[in-house]
Amino acid sequence: MRILLVEDDATLAEGLARALRAESFAVDVAGNGEDGAHLGATERYDAAVLDLGLPGKDGVAVLREWRAEGRDLPVLILTARDGWSEKVAGFKAGADDYLTKPFRVEEVVMRLRALVRRAAGHAGAVVTCGRLAFDAQLGTFELDGLPLKLTALEWRVLSVLMLRREVVVDRGELIERVYEGDAEVDSNSVEVIIGRLRKKIGATMIETVRGRGYRVTAGAA
Amino acid sequence: MRLPRSLAGRLLAVSTVTTVAALVFAAFAIGHVLERFVIRGLDQQLDAKVAMLSRALDRDGMLDRERIVDLPAFDEPGRGWGWRVESARGTWTGGDVIDARRPFRPDHRRGPSRSGAVPGEGVTDAGEPVHTRAVTVPTAAGDAIVVAGGPRRLATAPLREAMLPLLGSLGILGLGLALAITAQLRFGLRPLRALQAALADVRAGRVRRVPEDQPDELAPLAVELNALVDQNEAQLEHARRHVANLAHGLKTPLAALSVKLAEDGRDPDGSLRAMVADLDGRVRHHLGRARAAAPGGRRHARTVLAPAVEGLVAVMRGIHADRAVAVTVDLGSDLALAADAQDVDEMLGNLLDNAWRHARSMVRIGAHRAGPTIAIAIEDDGPGLSERLIEEALIPGRRLDERGNGHGFGLPIARELVELNGGTIGLGRAGIGGLRAAVTLPAHGGDC
Numbered sequence: 001m002r003i004l005l006v007e008d009d010a011t012l013a014e015g016l017a018r019a020l021r022a023e024s025f026a027v028d029v030a031g032n033g034e035d036g037a038h039l040g041a042t043e044r045y046d047a048a049v050l051d052l053g054l055p056g057k058d059g060v061a062v063l064r065e066w067r068a069e070g071r072d073l074p075v076l077i078l079t080a081r082d083g084w085s086e087k088v089a090g091f092k093a094g095a096d097d098y099l100t101k102p103f104r105v106e107e108v109v110m111r112l113r114a115l116v117r118r119a120a121g122h123a124g125a126v127v128t129c130g131r132l133a134f135d136a137q138l139g140t141f142e143l144d145g146l147p148l149k150l151t152a153l154e155w156r157v158l159s160v161l162m163l164r165r166e167v168v169v170d171r172g173e174l175i176e177r178v179y180e181g182d183a184e185v186d187s188n189s190v191e192v193i194i195g196r197l198r199k200k201i202g203a204t205m206i207e208t209v210r211g212r213g214y215r216v217t218a219g220a221a
Numbered sequence: 222m223r224l225p226r227s228l229a230g231r232l233l234a235v236s237t238v239t240t241v242a243a244l245v246f247a248a249f250a251i252g253h254v255l256e257r258f259v260i261r262g263l264d265q266q267l268d269a270k271v272a273m274l275s276r277a278l279d280r281d282g283m284l285d286r287e288r289i290v291d292l293p294a295f296d297e298p299g300r301g302w303g304w305r306v307e308s309a310r311g312t313w314t315g316g317d318v319i320d321a322r323r324p325f326r327p328d329h330r331r332g333p334s335r336s337g338a339v340p341g342e343g344v345t346d347a348g349e350p351v352h353t354r355a356v357t358v359p360t361a362a363g364d365a366i367v368v369a370g371g372p373r374r375l376a377t378a379p380l381r382e383a384m385l386p387l388l389g390s391l392g393i394l395g396l397g398l399a400l401a402i403t404a405q406l407r408f409g410l411r412p413l414r415a416l417q418a419a420l421a422d423v424r425a426g427r428v429r430r431v432p433e434d435q436p437d438e439l440a441p442l443a444v445e446l447n448a449l450v451d452q453n454e455a456q457l458e459h460a461r462r463h464v465a466n467l468a469h470g471l472k473t474p475l476a477a478l479s480v481k482l483a484e485d486g487r488d489p490d491g492s493l494r495a496m497v498a499d500l501d502g503r504v505r506h507h508l509g510r511a512r513a514a515a516p517g518g519r520r521h522a523r524t525v526l527a528p529a530v531e532g533l534v535a536v537m538r539g540i541h542a543d544r545a546v547a548v549t550v551d552l553g554s555d556l557a558l559a560a561d562a563q564d565v566d567e568m569l570g571n572l573l574d575n576a577w578r579h580a581r582s583m584v585r586i587g588a589h590r591a592g593p594t595i596a597i598a599i600e601d602d603g604p605g606l607s608e609r610l611i612e613e614a615l616i617p618g619r620r621l622d623e624r625g626n627g628h629g630f631g632l633p634i635a636r637e638l639v640e641l642n643g644g645t646i647g648l649g650r651a652g653i654g655g656l657r658a659a660v661t662l663p664a665h666g667g668d669c
């Protein structure tokens with residue numbers, strides 16, 4: 001899961017990015033409105049965390065721009081402005097959720113997970129596929145009811161595939177949703193991760209669709 | 222002299238002094254004219270006598286008694302009529318003798334009349350005041366003086382008779398003027414009282430500015446007052462924005478601090494994060510206060526209820542997306558509150574947030590017009606509050622709900638804003654089981 005964090009306060013941005021990465025998210029940080037607007041409009045993200053009081057371009061303007069361009073990524077507004085009128089304005093501009101500063105990191109994580117899960121069309125917290133269960137709210141995987149231990153990259157790949165279980169996820173899209181914007185991506189690194197995952201959850205759970213991508217399926221088991 | 226402190230007093234003093242002076246002057250002037258008028262009759266009789274005596278003087282200054290014809294009034298001695306002729310040859314008198322020790326004094330100030338006679342005043346032997354007329358007749362032996370006198374009372378009696386009604390009329394005139402002045406003061410100073418009332422309305426927030434459509438003398442004052450009101454409002458707004466900026470400015474570093482503290486091992490017992498939460502609580506409190514202190518004209522503002530509720534419901538659905546809460550909105554048509562849009566958002570936002578937080582499955586929002594007010598009810602089907610907790614819920618700074626992100630501050634803020642906007646708020650048990658928050662707020666166009 002890849003998140004765009006648009007926040008001008010460097011200390012906060014850095015701290016929050018670190019905290020989100022610790023929860024296995026891939027995080028790109030933009031320090032101003034223009035950069036944020038550009039990244040959100042050109043890159044593929046599962047969700048954005050958007051500050052409102054940004055230098056250059058205001059958060060609400062960035063959000064309106066995205067929505068006008070048809071970018072429907074879930075957006076969590078994270079701002080010091082805690083008036084209800086400001087919240088109404090934020091939602092009218094197309095926000096999906098709103099959190100005021102200061103906040104608990106857990107709250108941001110929970111809300112982001114919920115946004116991503118709902119955007120993938122899952123009303124309930126737990127997504128299951130055969131023996132595999134993904135609690136999209138807690139971010140945990142279980143295989144046959146037992147906790148599954150994954151690295152951050154493995155978690156990202158599997159969560160993307162699980163949220164779209166039984167659907168082929170394009171390889172390029174998978175790479176985009178797994179790696180941060182400035183990461184050095186080896187051409188076959190996704191294959192390596194898929195290989196490791198197959199060892200952990202069983203080879204048949206992840207299907208390679210030649211020339212297209214991968215899919216998590218219960219059917220082939 | 223110390224001037225009276227009241228404007229009415231000053232105006233009254235000045236007009237009283239001028240009116241009294243005018244009346245006194247009028248009394249004297251009219252009296253004088255009247256006196257001259259009544260004395261003219263007496264003068265004519267005396268002038269006839271003087272002319273006749275002058276003709277009786279011969280060239281040498283001797284009076285020819287044969288040529289004296291007594292005029293009727295001069296026949297009766299003791300009634301103040303008399304005459305005297307003085308020349309180098311002798312002195313002749315008739316009728317009452319004018320006191321020799323107090324001879325007549327020609328009143329030259331008045332000057333000779335058309336007949337050439339000089340008027341004067343004197344007394345008879347008996348001491349009766351007389352009015353005299355005198356001429357100087359040139360003779361060979363020098364100038365002879367011919368004087369005739371008549372009783373002064375002939376002039377003063379009608380004068381006194383005329384003066385009494387005259388003074389009475391002047392008195393009535395003075396009284397009328399006094400009444401007119403009083404009425405004028407009441408009427409003339411009325412715009413001043415109206416301006417005072419308008420200013421009181423501004424202070425009470427019933428109107429935003431004093432009307433500038435004033436009498437010429439007050440119009441500049443009204444303009445200045447409005448400029449002062451505007452300046453005051455601008456300064457308040459500036460200070461409010463400053464506090465808001467300060468509070469908002471603190472929130473980002475607080476957020477950064479809280480994120481850092483959340484990292485492993487930095488705050489093992491959570492006490493530092495509790496301090497951050499406390500700081501945040503204080504900042505929120507003061508932000509709420511700053512918002513509540515938003516400059517006046519609250520009752521002049523107009524906010525249509527339906528779109529405000531719609532916007533807030535969209536927010537609630539977003540921030541409480543994982544709570545499957547069904548909402549029923551039943552607002553009477555065209556309800557508009559006499560409150561600022563931001564205030565309405567704050568009041569209802571806090572109450573709706575509270576309802577969403579505690580609802581099991583349902584929130585109900587209803588509103589209807591009730592006379593000059595609009596009654597709004599927000600109900601949820603959650604656990605509700607006990608009587609004791611209801612009491613506490615509205616006390617500033619008290620948080621009943623520790624689950625959320627400091628949102629427990631919402632109820633007291635809502636209460637403060639409702640009261641600032643001239644409304645009331647009450648908590649109770651909802652028909653659907655949970656808490657019912659009943660708010661009444663002045664309707665726009667309700668009573669003003």
